[in-house]
Amino acid sequence: MSAGPLDPTPLVVGVDGGGSRTRVILADAAGNTLARVEGAGTALTPGHEGVAADIIKSLIADALATVDRTETRPAVCVVGVAGAGQERAAQALWSALASRRVADDVSVQADATIAMDDAFGDSAGVLLISGTGSVAYSRAPDGRLERCGGWGPNIGDEGSGAWLGRRALSVITAAHDGREPDTSLTGAVLTALELESLDDLIPWAAEATPGHYATLAPVVAKVASTGDLRANALISFCVEELSLHIRTLARRCFMDERAAIPVAFAGGLLSKGSLVRKRLEQRLKSAVPGATVRAEDVDAARGAVRRARRLLGVEV
Known part of the structure; x- marks a missing residue:
C-alpha cells in the first residue's frame, strides 16, 4: 500500500551538490534510505543560486515520486554544496530553497561539512575532497574546525579535476609550440573534446566551465597510465598539491604530521582505485x-541525512 499525503512518518532529505553532479538521498526518520537520485551540478556561483535551487527542488520531487510520496513535504532538508562556505552564497541558496518550500526546515552547509559528518561523525580527522574543485577540512582533537584550500577555480582548487584539466591544456599547447616535449595528451584531449585541431581549443576554453575542465582529468590519468612523461608529471604535481593540504592541517590540528591522524577522501578524483588516490596514499607514507x-x-549525501535527522531531534 503506497503512502499518501497524510502519512505521519516524517521524511528527511540529504543533498550533496558538486560542480559536476548533485546527489539526493530521501530517508525516513530512522535513517533508512528510501530513494537515491542524481542530477546536474549545483556548485554555487554568484547570482545563480536560484538555478541551483531549481535543480535541487526537481531532484527532491523525483525522489518523492520514486516512493509515491509526491504530496508529502519532507520535514528537514540538509543541503551541502560547493561554494556554500561563503556566508552570502549560503544565505542566498537558503532563501531560494525556502521560497520553493522544498521542506519544512532547510539547512545549507558547505559540501565538506556534510562529508565530515559521514567520515568522522564528531571525531577528529582530516577530510580531503577533490572532484571538480578541491578543499580539505579537519576537526582537531579539541573540536576545532580548520580549512585548507577551497578558494575556487579562479585562484585555487589545486589538485582538483578542473585544475588538472586546465594544466593539461597548457601542456599540450606548449608541446605544440615546441616549448615542451611531445605528449600523447594532445590526441587524447582532442578526441575527448571532439575537436579537430588545437586551434579549436581557443573557443572551447572561452566557454568552458570548471566542470568542463574536470572532464579532462580522467583523460590525463588514462594517458599517464600508458607511461606518458608529461601526463605523469601532471599527476605527480596534482598528488603533491593534495598531500600539502593534508600535511598543513595535520600540523595545524594535530601538531605534527607524525601523529596518528585519521584521513578520509571524497570526490571523483579520489574514488577508490583511481590513479590519483593510489599515488596519494603512497605519497602520504612519507x-x-x-x-x-x-x-x-565517504558519502556526503549520507552525511547530510545524518545531520537532517539530528535537526529532526533524532539521536544519531
Missing part, C-alpha cells in the same frame, strides 16, 4: 607518516 586512510567510501 609526507604525513601518521596518516591512516579510511578505506570506506
